[in-house]
Amino acid sequence: MSAKPVVLKLGGSVITHKVKPFTPNLKAIRRLVNEIASAHVARLVIIHGGGSFGHPLAKRYAIREGYNGKASQALGLAETHQAMVALNKFVVDSLIHRKIPAVTLSPSSFIITKSGRIHTMPEEPLKKLLQLGFVPVLHGDTVFDSDLGFTILSGDQLIAYLAMRLNAARVIVGVDVNGLFTADPKTDSSAKLLSHINLERLRRMQQQLEEAKVADVTGGMLGKIKELILAVENDITALIVNALKPKSVYKALKGEKVSGTLIEKG
Amino acid sequence: MSAKPVVLKLGGSVITHKVKPFTPNLKAIRRLVNEIASAHVARLVIIHGGGSFGHPLAKRYAIREGYNGKASQALGLAETHQAMVALNKFVVDSLIHRKIPAVTLSPSSFIITKSGRIHTMPEEPLKKLLQLGFVPVLHGDTVFDSDLGFTILSGDQLIAYLAMRLNAARVIVGVDVNGLFTADPKTDSSAKLLSHINLERLRRMQQQLEEAKVADVTGGMLGKIKELILAVENDITALIVNALKPKSVYKALKGEKVSGTLIEKG
Numbered sequence: 001m002s003a004k005p006v007v008l009k010l011g012g013s014v015i016t017h018k019v020k021p022f023t024p025n026l027k028a029i030r031r032l033v034n035e036i037a038s039a040h041v042a043r044l045v046i047i048h049g050g051g052s053f054g055h056p057l058a059k060r061y062a063i064r065e066g067y068n069g070k071a072s073q074a075l076g077l078a079e080t081h082q083a084m085v086a087l088n089k090f091v092v093d094s095l096i097h098r099k100i101p102a103v104t105l106s107p108s109s110f111i112i113t114k115s116g117r118i119h120t121m122p123e124e125p126l127k128k129l130l131q132l133g134f135v136p137v138l139h140g141d142t143v144f145d146s147d148l149g150f151t152i153l154s155g156d157q158l159i160a161y162l163a164m165r166l167n168a169a170r171v172i173v174g175v176d177v178n179g180l181f182t183a184d185p186k187t188d189s190s191a192k193l194l195s196h197i198n199l200e201r202l203r204r205m206q207q208q209l210e211e212a213k214v215a216d217v218t219g220g221m222l223g224k225i226k227e228l229i230l231a232v233e234n235d236i237t238a239l240i241v242n243a244l245k246p247k248s249v250y251k252a253l254k255g256e257k258v259s260g261t262l263i264e265k266g
Numbered sequence: 267m268s269a270k271p272v273v274l275k276l277g278g279s280v281i282t283h284k285v286k287p288f289t290p291n292l293k294a295i296r297r298l299v300n301e302i303a304s305a306h307v308a309r310l311v312i313i314h315g316g317g318s319f320g321h322p323l324a325k326r327y328a329i330r331e332g333y334n335g336k337a338s339q340a341l342g343l344a345e346t347h348q349a350m351v352a353l354n355k356f357v358v359d360s361l362i363h364r365k366i367p368a369v370t371l372s373p374s375s376f377i378i379t380k381s382g383r384i385h386t387m388p389e390e391p392l393k394k395l396l397q398l399g400f401v402p403v404l405h406g407d408t409v410f411d412s413d414l415g416f417t418i419l420s421g422d423q424l425i426a427y428l429a430m431r432l433n434a435a436r437v438i439v440g441v442d443v444n445g446l447f448t449a450d451p452k453t454d455s456s457a458k459l460l461s462h463i464n465l466e467r468l469r470r471m472q473q474q475l476e477e478a479k480v481a482d483v484t485g486g487m488l489g490k491i492k493e494l495i496l497a498v499e500n501d502i503t504a505l506i507v508n509a510l511k512p513k514s515v516y517k518a519l520k521g522e523k524v525s526g527t528l529i530e531k532g
Contacts, residue, residue: 067398071365071367071399074367074398074399074400075362075365075367077367077369077400078358078361078362078366078367078368078369078400081369081370082355082358082359082362085351085355085358085370086355089348089351089352089355092344092351093348095344096341096344096345096348099337099341100341100344101337101340101341101343102344103343103344103347103374103408104347104351104375105372105374105375106370106371106372106375108369108371108391109370109371109372109375109376109391110375110376110388110391111391112390112391112394120388120390122376122386122388124378124386124410125374125375125376125377125378125410128378128410128412129410132340132410132415132416133337133340134340134343134344142369144390144391144394144395144398146394149398150398
């Protein structure tokens with residue numbers, strides 16, 4: 001009756017056009033929504049990132065760094081949140097159009113962080129939504145923080161946290177690359193896709209990335225890896241797939257064989 | 267330093283065109299936002315109704331009556347909530363445009379009702395917003411209910427509840443009529459505006475309206491009166507003004523003399 005929920009992340013770089021601020025990738029959104037509708041997952045939670053809606057504003061107003069006491073920054077937070085609401089509306093309207101009863105849970109309305117980590121999250125609305133057969137949709141957001149005043153809560157932190165709180169079976173992370181590689185495929189032609197790795201390997205990868213001090217301002221792969229480690233430690237399977245490739249998310253949702261990186265604890 | 271908050275309701279019949287579904291009254295919204303900006307209230311909470319965005323859908327899908335187990339109704343709830351999000355976006359974008367740091371707290375994300383009455387509402391995000399100088403914006407919404415599955419939470423229930431929880435000094439209720447009258451001004455030409463009434467008189471009025479069994483499906487005056495009684499019992503002053511009349515909301519916010527109905531306990 002109550003299957004374990006699946007948590008699906010749609011990366012901001014998938015559902016928006018990276019280089020054009022405030023431009024949703026409507027073609028990708030509609031295709032992904034069709035794939036989600038066709039997969040008929042019993043209990044699904046969707047989380048999406050900010051892409052070219054959230055990131056430029058969050059960066060311009062230094063929201064992640066916390067409140068500096070200036071009215072202009074407070075207004076910047078309001079703008080950044082509204083940009084995320086605007087992007088979320090494209091996603092949810094599209095889901096509803098495909099007859100999926102999607103309801104947004106707006107993170108800033110109910111999650112409080114402490115130094116950037118989720119501190120309190122009343123779970124009753126989320127559990128009620130799943131219990132009644134709705135598809136809860138959350139997104140990276142500006143949130144209020146007990147130490148910083150406010151900050152940014154990334155979609156990636158949400159995936160791992162929700163997966164653990166909801167005792168999810170697995171998380172599917174849809175990004176704009178094919179998965180994790182042995183090296184950076186953009187600069188190293190010998191880089192190979194890692195199709196199946198364990199927790200130990202993931203931890204080594206985190207260490208390597210940190211030592212390389214690769215700039216990762218947008219919460220890219222290093223940020224994702226750090227969060228996924230927390231989920232995998234809790235026996236949740238994580239699958240990273242290229243959501244820009246048609247059918248990848250569909251296959252991942254159905255549990256079919258798909259190109260990408262599967263991460264398991266053992 | 268921390269002045270008592272003022273709770274302002276903008277009626278759905280003020281900020282939308284009643285007869286045209288899904289049409290915001292942008293002229294009224296912009297004027298009201300200018301009045302709010304000019305009044306410079308230290309701690310303000312804004313609540314708005316659903317008007318022609320929320321009501322037709324809520325009625326079509328019988329959301330208030332609770333979940334009937336049908337997928338079509340669940341999808342109807344998702345649609346109704348999205349309509350409220352769309353209306354809320356016009357209000358909040360307009361506030362931000364006037365440099366008011368407005369952030370929506372989406373009721374369905376954090377409020378659970380029990381048989382239609384607010385049962386749990388974590389108050390940390392709301393208090394944090396006010397403490398940092400933001401203007402929280404809430405709205406009538408579809409919410410999850412521990413008895414009914416889901417239902418409608420009216421903006422009117424929110425006014426009284428938030429005023430009590432936040433220990434507000436006063437609530438200002440902006441509607442599309444001039445206030446409370448001795449009779450229905452639309453049908454009785456001898457009806458007189460009640461400019462100042464006490465709790466006892468308000469209770470008598472509730473009784474009369476209930477005995478008259480006036481249809482009040484939209485949570486109109488009888489709904490408002492019932493909720494306001496709860497606030498006034500708790501020593502909160504309520505002022506009903508015609509928000510379609512320019513300067514009424516401004517004067518009410520400034521505490522200046524204004525035409526309308528003032529309700530006090532004593």
